[in-house]
Amino acid sequence: MQVSSRKTRRILDKSKTFHVACGVAICIFSVVHVSAHLVNVVNFSVSYSDDFPALNLARYKGEDPKLIILTTIPGITGVLLVLILFLMFTSSSYCVRISNYEIFWYTHNLFIVFYIILMVHMVGGALKYQTNLEAHPPGCLEGNQSSLEQRGEELEQREDEERRCREEAHFQPHYPQTWLWVSGPLCLYCAERLYRYIRSSDPVTIVTVIRHPCDVIELRMLKKNFKARPGQYIVLNCPGVSSFENHPFTLTACPTENKQTFGIHLRVVGDWTERFTQLLLPEPRIDLEILPMVQQRRYPKLYVDGPFGSPSEEVFNYDVSLCVAGGIGVTPFACVLHALLDGWTGFRLQRLYFVWVCRELQSFYWFAELLSALHHKLWKENRPDYFNLKLYVSQTDSLQSMSEEKFGPLTSRLLVGRPRWKLLLDEIGRTNKHKRVGVFCCGPKGISRTLHRLCNSSRSSGTTFEFNKESFS
Secondary structure, eight states: OOOOOHHHHHHHTTHHHHHHHHHHHHHHHHHHHHHHHHHHHHHHHHTOOSSOGGGOSSSSTTOOHHHHHHTSHHHHHHHHHHHHHHHHHHHTSHHHHHHOHHHHHHHHTTHHHHHHHHHHHTTSOOSEEESOTTTSOTTOBOTTOOOHHHHOOHHHHHHHHHHBOSSOOOEEEOOOOHHHHHHHHHHHHHHHHHHHHHHTOSOOEEEEEEEETTTEEEEEEEOTTOOOOTTOEEEEEOTTTOSSOOEEEEEEEOOOSSOOOEEEEEEOOSHHHHHHHHHHSOOOOTTOOSOTTTOOOOOOOOEEEEEEOOGGGGGGGSSEEEEEEEGGGGHHHHHHHHHHHTTOOSOOOOEEEEEEEESSGGGGGGSHHHHHHHHHHHHHTTOTTSEEEEEEEOOOTTOOOOOOGGGHHHHTTEEESOOOHHHHHHHHHHHTTTOEEEEEEESOHHHHHHHHHHHHSOOTTOOEEEEEEOOOO
16 A cells, blocks of 8 residues: 555554554453443342342342352353453563464454454343333332322322323343444454455465574565565465464565565574474485485475565655664665665665664674675765665674675674664764654664664754664564
8 A cells, every 4th residue: 555645654654553552442441341340240239129120130139249240141251351351461461472472373363252252242231221211200109109198188199190100110221332333343354354365365486495594594485466665574374384373574575577586584583483494494304315406395385465564665765764773673674775786766765874783793694695785786886875884793702704705895894892873873963964864773672762762852963863663573
């Protein structure tokens, strides 16, 4: 979907924040809702009236409130809804998502069961209203409630006749209205899921699989009519690992006119990536007597949904952009560098600052050839100032330089330690006075918070820094 307004795109990029806010609001109002009904259940038991038994959820005065909850449709479904909501809320915490993503994924999909139980919950009829107010107004006298003998006056007798109930009070539950609020969003969600299912129904062709240092796998794929832009991401589904799990990965290479393949880099962290890597690169079997050149590699079936937009698409829409990557967070910007190397035109970008921070020197080899090729290309085009590269390695144990001759430009830009972000932004501000600089970050929260704070602070040079963060947690 193309969105023309930058502000609109920045708001849409906050969809995850909006989703979390909605989830927290649902939990808060659910606590209020449940608390109110617990008070109602106690009142049903304590204030039971023999005159209007149909109005009361209790069956007799003084009935145990726990028994009322566990023997009625609203009570049983309410307990189930609270239990599901508690599981979804607790499993959504950051520590659970990082340590065991499968728990988060499967419990979060309990929302389907949640909505089914919610539809049953609302037809329970716990709260009722009177349907015959004219024939039985509030406060009217029943047949045995006359005060004729006590009063003995004709005027009061006529008033009693007017106040006498013409029929018994009738009650019925309120008409369920939850479906009016739920059906619209559910229909949109089902339509979107159907569209995504059709779009991702054809498996992709895995072209190459490359193992990089530091447990990183590069995967090149081919899919008919697949189009994507730098900065976008896709969602992978491998039935050989799990038919129900879908995991997002940023594209590190987009299809072009000359090359139809697209690629991702994934770090082997967690159960899913470990099992997926084992299917892609199985251990060689010693008992096979077939020569390696005769063996045929069989890749698992893989489905791709997407592409989907992300804040990194905005890199080309600024005159000056600063891309900051931490470790494997470089993936959103690798596709941007590929686009510059492939000679993409028609964008606004005039200067790109690229800062990549890694713990280990070997991590830079993931895209060392790409960075060197882009550097040589810009030097040949006499545009050395277009691409400003800084590489930082924070772990100094057994540190060695990139000795290969072809990586010479990277060695001269390799620094030990961590970036001094304030000095870096001040330098960029002085070089690009009175300009709007897009700051894009994908990495640890510490780097993101620091950059976000510095971007919001005023600068004497008049340069405006707009912060954009990529999030995968």
